[in-house]
Amino acid sequence: MLKLTDAQQQWLTQHQQRQIKYCFNANWAPYDSLKDGKPQGIFHDYLGIFTQRLGIEFVPHITPDWTAALAAVQRGDCAFLVGAVKTPEREAFLNFTSPYFSMYNVLVAKPDKPFIGSLDSLNGKSISGPRNGAVMQWLAKEHPGIKQVNVVTGDETLALVMEDKAYAAVSPLDSFVADYKWQIHNLKIIGKLDYPYPISVAVRKDQPELFSLMEVAVNSLGEADHAAITRKYQSFTVVEEVDYRKLAGIVAVALALIGYLYYSNRRLSGEIARRQRAEAELVHLAHHDALTGLPSLRMGMAQLDAALLRSQRTRKLVGVLFIDLDGFKAVNDNWGHQAGDALLKQAALAIQSSLRSSDMAARIGGDEFIVLLEDADKVEDMMVVGRKIQQALACTFSVGEASVQVTASIGLAVHPLHANDAESLMKMADQAMYEAKRAGKNTVQMANNIRQEQAG
Numbered sequence: 001m002l003k004l005t006d007a008q009q010q011w012l013t014q015h016q017q018r019q020i021k022y023c024f025n026a027n028w029a030p031y032d033s034l035k036d037g038k039p040q041g042i043f044h045d046y047l048g049i050f051t052q053r054l055g056i057e058f059v060p061h062i063t064p065d066w067t068a069a070l071a072a073v074q075r076g077d078c079a080f081l082v083g084a085v086k087t088p089e090r091e092a093f094l095n096f097t098s099p100y101f102s103m104y105n106v107l108v109a110k111p112d113k114p115f116i117g118s119l120d121s122l123n124g125k126s127i128s129g130p131r132n133g134a135v136m137q138w139l140a141k142e143h144p145g146i147k148q149v150n151v152v153t154g155d156e157t158l159a160l161v162m163e164d165k166a167y168a169a170v171s172p173l174d175s176f177v178a179d180y181k182w183q184i185h186n187l188k189i190i191g192k193l194d195y196p197y198p199i200s201v202a203v204r205k206d207q208p209e210l211f212s213l214m215e216v217a218v219n220s221l222g223e224a225d226h227a228a229i230t231r232k233y234q235s236f237t238v239v240e241e242v243d244y245r246k247l248a249g250i251v252a253v254a255l256a257l258i259g260y261l262y263y264s265n266r267r268l269s270g271e272i273a274r275r276q277r278a279e280a281e282l283v284h285l286a287h288h289d290a291l292t293g294l295p296s297l298r299m300g301m302a303q304l305d306a307a308l309l310r311s312q313r314t315r316k317l318v319g320v321l322f323i324d325l326d327g328f329k330a331v332n333d334n335w336g337h338q339a340g341d342a343l344l345k346q347a348a349l350a351i352q353s354s355l356r357s358s359d360m361a362a363r364i365g366g367d368e369f370i371v372l373l374e375d376a377d378k379v380e381d382m383m384v385v386g387r388k389i390q391q392a393l394a395c396t397f398s399v400g401e402a403s404v405q406v407t408a409s410i411g412l413a414v415h416p417l418h419a420n421d422a423e424s425l426m427k428m429a430d431q432a433m434y435e436a437k438r439a440g441k442n443t444v445q446m447a448n449n450i451r452q453e454q455a456g
């Protein structure tokens, strides 16, 4: 129950039967959008919570874009906006509740564009983004050297980048992840905007009672409310390594819990915590190798991208060790696939035990692993890690009844010596690993000192 003052309670009682309008931007997925003519999205889900807690019926006044939504609330076509950022201009006619949601904006461009360390490197270039968007106003103020092409919808922003009429586009991270179209066109994230984008409910100044109730409703939001909405819109892809039987088991358990919740709200909070754990396990499975528990190739590549982005700022080396076991096939052939699996698990542990906490190992398939090194000052230090892993793997492993021995061939490629982007760096490390195999296996080989881009 919400704690309300007598005045708020009285206002609520008077307005409970009336319909209060909010202005809704139909083209801002995943925050606001229409499905079969009905509002949906992250902000709409928050409004659902406010509706339930306040007991007021809110009706959408649908507008085609953000500029129109802003103009409509200013005109008085509606009483409030569910999600808006506080700016001095808007404060002339709107009151803003405490922020309840943070949006992160990224810059998105064609794949041939380099990652940027500082926004200053975009001076003189054109960036497309939402007209009347608070983020564009911030950009104009903080980075006046960047040219702006302001458009109305996310689709138009995308089209400008695709047609080379803008160098990059500003996009909320959630939209980039949710919007399939970005991926069709193979755009990539080249940087982020360090602009805190705190979202509040914005209520017209002539509705002070409604504003004070919205503030109470916003303050009533708890961890579980945010987590339920974030989870609903969190996008992840199930990778090949997922153990489907386990996955089906988890889904069945989650469904059973949902049924239980339906019939027993007395133990509501305990059940929500259990569901969260099941969901977290699903997300974990999607990003990790089911056999060894190590991060998957997909996760490894994402971490490598992030490390390369960081290194633009820190100027530190980023190394990739590409590890392939020698003679692994013979273990499968002589002792069976299960013995092979047991060996892979122990090999993963041996690799991990050779690393510092800042390094990351991933299994990328079969008997191949990569290790990401970010904390070394010299290439020689990375070679030392490679040799340490080589030694850790060159021991006798017990797999079931058998004792087996393998060795490892390891390739090392280092940014910025050998390549600048994640894919080329992986390719160089892979090639170096093959060199190690050719040289007789059980050795660590550094990539040739020729950059991948130049080598073609």
Ligand SMILES: Nc1nc2c(ncn2[C@@H]2O[C@H](COP(=O)(O)OP(=O)(O)OP(=O)(O)O)[C@@H](O)[C@H]2O)c(=O)[nH]1
Pocket (backbone or CB within 6 Å): 291, 324, 325, 326, 327, 328, 329, 330, 332, 336, 337, 338, 339, 340, 341, 344, 365, 366, 367, 437
């Ligand atoms: N047990 C098990 N085997 C796998 C798995 N994934 C791939 N393999 C097998 O691993 C073997 C890898 O082949 P290779 O790397 O060519 O074998 P290798 O004997 O290590 O050869 P070199 O690398 O040239 O030394 C293949 O026989 C695959 O069938 C797995 O998850 N479990």
